[in-house]
């Protein structure tokens with residue numbers, strides 16, 4: 562599911578191009594916000610048949626749809642799907658991670674009130690940072706357009722800005738000529754050799 566991207570407004574496409582460089586066959590990775598499963602499918606393709614993907618979401622609709630998409634692509638065997646708050650990811654994730662993806666916000670086409678929240682998002686990011694293996698990457702898409710999203714994006718940025726530069730590299734992308742509510746992305750890499 563890695564496609565040639567046409568527009569730099571396609572943040573998910575851009576992040577997939579970047580993430581692909583850091584994920585190898587047999588890796589263990591996490592989709593912290595499974596949604597309709599597009600990122601989960603991408604990650605499952607990257608890690609290959611011997612790899613493993615953990616995919617979490619708090620909505621049954623998301624888990625069901627992600628499962629269906631994985632079925633269509635024949636990728637179900639390598640994905641562990643959980644109806645679980647990503648703040649509790651340590652309950653199910655036992656491995657070191659080569660990559661983790663957070664696409665924050667709400668499930669498009671569904672209830673816009675059910676959205677990621679700063680407290681659980683920050684807890685989950687902290688848990689992932691502890692689990693990233695050296696060279697491992699965390700990719701986040703941040704939104705600002707819906708109620709509470711701006712505060713969540715600011716809280717995430719404050720946390721990531723505070724990371725020690727000798728331990729993590731943090732790279733952000735935002736649009737310079739759009740309204741301030743435009744989405745942005747962040748890539749975090751744990752420094753060191755695997």
Ligand SMILES: C[S@@+](CC[C@H](N)C(=O)[O-])C[C@H]1O[C@@H](n2cnc3c(N)ncnc32)[C@H](O)[C@@H]1O
Pocket residue numbers: 593594595596597598599600601617618619620623645646647648664665666667668669675676677678681682
């Ligand atoms: C923008 S969507 C993700 C899109 C998805 N990555 C895809 O490729 O289709 C955000 C998802 O985060 C989920 N979510 C919200 N709070 C969560 C939490 N605390 N833990 C796990 N998932 C959560 C929502 O239910 C929603 O499905």
